[in-house]
Amino acid sequence: MNKYICSFRGRRDNYQIPLALSESGLLDQFITDFYTSDFLQKITPVLKSKWQSKLKYRQEKQIPSAKVKSLFGTTLLEYSRHYLGFSRSSTYAWLDQNFSYAAISRARKTRSNLFLYTPYAWEAFLATYHHDPRKILFAYHPHPKFESTLLAEDFTHFPFVEKSYQDQIGNALPENLQKKIRDCWKYADQILCASSFTKHTLISAGAEPSSCHIIPYGVDLPLPPFQQPNSNYFQALFVGSGVQRKGLHHLLYAWKKARLPEKSQLILVCRNLDPGIEALIKQTPNIKLIRGTDSQTLHNLYETSHLFVMPSLVEGFGHVYLESLSHGCPVLGTANTCLPDLGGENEGIFLTEVSNINELIYKLEYLAEKLLNNNIRQQARSCSEGFSWQNFRHKLLSFL
Incomplete structure (x- = not known):
């Protein structure tokens, strides 16, 4: 059975998708930005607690380090642009393609399948290969057309939220970048969603209901005892x-x-x-x-x-x-x-x-x-x- 490539920035969904693939022997490579390497894990104990916490947050011990590729150059560019005052949404939209191109290169080399989140799927899904990779899309956010319509209506009643409205709908991004997020689902063999609502928005955009599947997220359960609210006030x-x-x-x-x-x-x-x-x-x-x-x-x-x-x-x-x-x-x-x-x-x-x-x-x-x-x-x-x-x-x- 062909293995899968998973590619994304940050600690998206607590690394659960590459972890699931790794546990089942289906992970070819996990491509990400900053990730705590074996060397960094060794020096973690001598660092201040603040940095220990940050480094531990950017790793999943059950995923073998040999299966992880970090795009450190992309991380450096990202933080440089943040420091220089570029908008985060434009920075992410510009750099997300790096994760997709890395997935293309790896898939061509190992003839692997693709398991990608929406922001990192466009280039990889449209690329040409000598094999026929399976293309799985995880849509963690509702379709942008549905979202923008809803937020625009709300904005007419509450114009003082203009800053977050403009940031969210991404109108400042070039059309070619907006199109990647809007249409990448069209090239997926299967679409996984975390909620029925997300599935509904994709179907309203034209996705086949039979191709969309709902997998609710999980949670790390806390241990008792639990505190109780004060009954004297709400x-x-x-x-x-x-x-x-x-x-x-x-x-x-x-x-x-x-x-x-x-x-x-x-x-x-x-x-x-x-x-x-x-x-x-x-x-x-x-x-x-x-x-x-x-x-x-x-x-x-x-x-x-x-x-x-x-x-x-x-x-x-x-x-x-x-x-x-x-x-x-x-x-x-x-x-x-x-x-x-x-x-x-x-x-x-x-x-x-x-x-x-x-x-x-x-x-x-x-x-x-x-x-x-x-x-x-x-x-x-x-x-x-x-x-x-x-x-x-x-x-x-x-x-x-």
Whole structure:
């Protein structure tokens, strides 16, 4: 059986796809950017804890180092452009082809198949080979046409989110770069998606339903004991980028108008913020903004919050929902995410209509009362136990 080449930047999906291929003997080569080599692994113990953590994050010990190729030159170019102030979206769009070209070179040499994520597939899928490689596409984000239509409609009502709107839809990119993301699915033999919603957007773009398969992501399950929320007040939690796509502006408007118990608090953990949304945060009462935190503090926040809420307009999955459930924290989000694939209200999963602020107000008020007096946290944890990374890898292999 021919093996597969997997190619992408960063620690995408915790390296689960190359790990699944490696475990099954199907990995020919994993091509990535910076990866902790055998030499770096040996010197890690003598480094400061900060650097030890960073190096450990960029490796998966169960993937043999001999199977990994790092494009260090691409990494250097990427960080140089970041330093010089180039937009990240244009940098990624320009450099992503390097991973695809590396996959082409390797596939021609070893006659391997291709297992690629959307940003790295175009060149490799359209290249010519002396063999007929199987082309598997993992679409981790909804189709851009569906997304841009939805975000454009929202932008007409909330023009202050212009910065994140423009960054997300990629209109500043040349048409040839936009086309790669928009149309690469047309050249795949099979398309794997992490959610039913992503599959729906691809079908709406013209993909054959029989070629699209859903494989929900997994989660690393935390170990007990778990902390419990304070029953004297309602605490909600949002974790993610403070941008239009995440629906944070909708949440802030709803939070401001909702009639919630005294001392209710909304905690926002945001890596970055749209300037317009940041201004809205300053106008909204009972908000605590945390600009980045460590994993242990984040886990504590999941466990001490009554509700995780992220009313996203568009998500390929939304891994933070699953992380929250694994810590026993019920979630509130939209159907344009993984939530319909995970469970229902009996598992602590609640839905609100996309962009409907009035319904979001109602759900916040309803859940503030319900969750203060109803312990559904064990059901939430039990729900997450059905979505392990091992299950993800096993199901992924069933489509090869």
